[in-house]
């Protein structure tokens with residue numbers, strides 16, 4: 001059954017079995033599943049399973065590492081499978097993206113980067129544990145239209161505040177849109193900070209970036225929220 005296959009992929013990712021999860025993901029795609037559905041309905045759910053187990057004290061850091069590695073392997077396969085049509089979208093603008101200082105989680109950011117890239121954005125991915133000043137320098141160097149900062153750690157949220165202030169103090173906040181996202185980054189946090197945008201997930205982020213580029217001005221203080229899960 002379709003749901004069983006997605007459930008099994010989620011379990012394998014949660015168990016950190018990269019070999020079997022990649023095998024099953026390839027099989028699902030060969031059977032006609034859309035690669036992005038396999039990602040969201042299968043593999044990404046595995047991250048929730050292991051995250052919850054970790055929360056409950058039923059899983060520990062080594063298990064998190066293995067699941068993270070399995071998810072990374074699966075994400076790679078899924079993005080290789082996206083068809084040429086999806087990859088050949090028109091050029092939309094340049095996004096400089098990175099994980100906030102102190103944070104080494106990169107699976108979500110990598111999905112956002114990959115999805116923006118297949119939707120026609122030029123993506124400059126700065127990686128993990130990125131200093132605020134590096135966002136600033138790279139944004140200038142690449143003439144970014146959008147700067148995206150991601151974090152999954154509550155302890156790294158202050159770096160988003162630092163960045164917002166730094167961009168405003170140096171005046172570059174009028175040169176590019178500043179968007180934020182990741183687990184602990186709530187809409188309230190984003191709105192109070194007055195960043196240009198926030199989105200729930202990678203799909204929403206594509207919409208967010210397109211809408212900003214089409215209809216907004218950077219540094220207005222108004223936060224555009226794109227949340228496909230909002231009721």
Ligand code: B12
Pocket residue numbers: 044047048049050051052054055061064065066067068069071072102103104105106107108109111112148149150151152153154155179180181182183184197198199200201202203205
């Ligand atoms: C895998 C994982 C790890 C792996 C990461 C591997 C890797 N390469 O990324 C490893 C083992 C390294 C790890 C380490 C740690 N982890 Co960890 N980890 C996770 C886990 C299970 C999954 C994260 C994930 O990949 N989710 C799946 C992706 C697809 O979702 P996402 O990142 O949220 O991204 C989506 C959206 O948020 C959005 N988005 C993301 N970025 C952006 C950016 C922009 C601009 C926009 C618009 C949108 C957007 O789009 C994405 C795609 O749809 C989570 C639990 C969970 N369920 O989230 C804990 C979790 C994030 N980890 C946690 C913790 C505490 C840690 C450690 C501190 C543990 C420790 N004691 O050492 C360390 C931190 C190390 C560090 N300095 O960063 C906590 C964080 C709590 C908090 N709020 O602060 C969590 C929530 C677990 C828990 N329940 O306690 N972890």
